[in-house]
Amino acid sequence: xxxxxxxxxxxxxxxxxxxxxxxxxxxxxxxxxxxxxxxxxxxxxxxxxxxxxxxxxxxxxxxxxxxxxxxxxxxxxxxxxxxxxxxxxxxxxxxxxxxxxxxxxxxxxx
Amino acid sequence: xxxxxxxxxxxxxxxxxxxxxxxxxxxxxxxxxxxxxxxxxxxxxxxxxxxxxxxxxxxxxxxxxxxxxxxxxxxxxxxxxxxxxxxxxxxxxxxxxxxxxxxxxxxxxxxxx
Numbered sequence: 001x002x003x004x005x006x007x008x009x010x011x012x013x014x015x016x017x018x019x020x021x022x023x024x025x026x027x028x029x030x031x032x033x034x035x036x037x038x039x040x041x042x043x044x045x046x047x048x049x050x051x052x053x054x055x056x057x058x059x060x061x062x063x064x065x066x067x068x069x070x071x072x073x074x075x076x077x078x079x080x081x082x083x084x085x086x087x088x089x090x091x092x093x094x095x096x097x098x099x100x101x102x103x104x105x106x107x108x109x110x
Numbered sequence: 111x112x113x114x115x116x117x118x119x120x121x122x123x124x125x126x127x128x129x130x131x132x133x134x135x136x137x138x139x140x141x142x143x144x145x146x147x148x149x150x151x152x153x154x155x156x157x158x159x160x161x162x163x164x165x166x167x168x169x170x171x172x173x174x175x176x177x178x179x180x181x182x183x184x185x186x187x188x189x190x191x192x193x194x195x196x197x198x199x200x201x202x203x204x205x206x207x208x209x210x211x212x213x214x215x216x217x218x219x220x221x222x223x
Contacts, residue, residue: 006152034211043114044200044214086153088212096208097166098143102152 002027004089006101013077014109021072021104023061023087032090033070035061036100039083047072047085057081077108113137116201116215124223128189131218135182135203141165142184143204143212144176148197159184160207188220196222 003026013019025031033050048056050063050070061072070087087101113136123129135142144156155168159178170176173191178184188195198219202212 009150032210036212036214043216044202046211049211090208090210096158097155097168098202098212099155100145100153102150 002031002089002091002097002099004087004099004101006085006087006104008104009102010105010107012107012109015079016076019074019077019081019106019108021085021087021106023070023072023101025068025070025087025089027068027089027091029092031092033061033063034088034090035059035070035072036086036088037083038086044086077106079108079110082106082108114201114203114213114215116199116218118218119216120219120221122221122223123191125191125193127191127222128187129191129220131186131188131199131201131220133184133186133201133203133215135184135201136213139203139205139213140182141204141207142178142182143202144184144186145200145202146197147200147217148194151197153200156186158207165207191222193222196220 005024035047037047038044059074086103089099115134117132140161142159145153156170157176158166162178173189176186198217200217201215
């Protein structure tokens, strides 16, 4: 069965500092990986997906199949980045169960 | 607005009772997923329906059941409620039955007293 691990429950940084939210996964096939974000009082929404290889709001994430990781990075954090971030995995076959990590709360201090 | 609507937003009930949570997916989306989020827990997958048929089932308790209707809305029924069932229940929808982005509702917060 697939698994997504986000080792940090909370990440606290100051504005302008680099930020990296870690995500490791366990899956035998070729997964589709996502980062979802939930800002205060808003619903969970997609931030980015690995197949797009794009930067959204300054965030990037690279899929490292060797290390089975999909860490989310931003070189200069902003206060508006404060939110809950979830890493998610879509399996490529079998019973289709999108699996989410436990989430990392990012707090960016002024 | 993602278009996924969930009702009710908040629900307070007593142990032993039964509740029904409702989800309307985005227009055109055929898949509906239900997730449970308890305190300090991530999103725990409950069940997935695609075009009216159950596609996958997670660690859903026998006291819980769900269905997707011909108009594609879905209901999650929780019975013989226990204190530990208190959680935020999310519904998400997607266009297909596999792969792609999930669109989430705002969730239904259930409190069992």
